[in-house]
Amino acid sequence: MTIPQVLTIAGSDSGGGAGIQADLKTFQMRGVFGTSVITAVTAQNTLGVFAIHPVPRAIIQAQLKAVAEDFTLSAVKIGMLGNAEIIDCVAEGLEQYSLPNIILDPVMVAKGGSPLLQRNAVTTLKKRLIPKAHVITPNIPEAEIITGIKIRNEQAVFDAAEILHELGAKTVIIKGGHLENSQSVRCKDWFFSPQNHFVLESPRIDTRHTHGTGCTFSACIAAETAKGKGIEQAVRIAKDYISSAIGHSLNIGHGHGPTNHWGYQDE
Template identity: 75%
Template sequence: MVIPQVLTIAGSDSGGGAGIQADLKTFQMRGVFGTSVITAVTAQNTLGVFDIHPIPLASIQAQLRAVAKDFSISAVKIGMLGNTEIIQCVADCLEQYQFSHIVLDPVMIAKGGATLLEQSAVAALKNLILPKACLITPNIPEAERITGTQIKNEADIFNAAQIFHELGANTVVIKGGHHNNSQSKLCKDWVFTQKGYFTLEAPRFATPHTHGTGCTFSACLTAELAKGKPVEQAVRTAKNYITAAIGHPLNIGHGHGPTNHWAYQNEQD
């Protein structure tokens, strides 16, 4: 039996709810072997982010080199990159190692509001990383920053998706957790492929325990693609996975608590 091997390139979350930690937990639960390249070490918990230490570029390069030389990576998830220099470094390495199935989660703001991507780095992310991604998973605020548009309604979402396609992304998942937040009992996501689009809906849970939802969703997507699942099936599994993770909270911490990474497996059992 060949175990699919995947890579996450992201920041470390000392609270364990997001970033590298959430990715590796998700990979494990979805039956793939996870490797990692850490771009930044953060001091954070459910109450906020208190310190960010970017990893030196030479160390990021060394981590990528070590993983690429020894593992057969079937899919890559990219999360927090932080600044322009790290984005350039990662882009150069992606060009060198030619990984397939790159999923970009354009991490910009932490759940508590801390900035995780410098404003000056947005253009670098858009020009250097996004065109290499087969799939991008922005929430609405992230989609607005990258496309330079305002998203107030569904027509705006379609317009943003078109811009993403023009920038080079094959598949765009615009997550609707920030859309009509107080008016709808459902959380709706829009999935745009080269062939068309479809939507996914799930219950909207009134809970503060949503730390790491974007990381977890994109990590699950990456795992499913690594297993050879078609894009639509991978997205649907990821949606079901994160819905279960939010819907069965762990009630850990005093702020925005982490999601439940084993809830989906428990539902399947």
């Protein structure tokens, strides 16, 4: 039996709650072998991001070459990229090595508010990476930046999803945790594909320990698709996985603590 092999292309989080670290923990818990291409080294913890060092293009290219030429990759999760040059470099690598099942988490802002993608790189993201995405998983602020739509209600969510489809993303998941007028006890995420659309709901958990939720959610989708799950099933598993990771808090750190990557157990 061959173990599914998955690649994460993202930044390193020295606090261990997001980025490469969260992705590899998720891969391990979901039974796939994780490899990585690091795009940036950050100095951060639960209180914030204090320094960012982008990895040089040549080193990113070398990492991609080393992984792609040795491992049989079944899915790729893409997270923090940082700038237009790195986006372009990653897009070239995806093309060169014909990498499958691209799960794009368009990371733009850290949980504490620090920018993780230069604003002038959004155009490059739209032109070079979104058309390659089998799944894109923006939260509300990220979807607003990419589409130019102010999302204040469900109709705006549908409008933003249509634009993301027009940009080339095959499946769109807009995460609704940031919806300003949402005072509900339920959290909603919206799933859109050419074949189907539906709402994923979960209880709204009152906790500040949500660092790395987007990374973990998209990494779980990548892991499940690598195991052969269909997109809809993979997304439903990922929703259950992240809900459990948030609900079984570790209470680590003095700020926005990490989620619990081993909180979820298959029924």
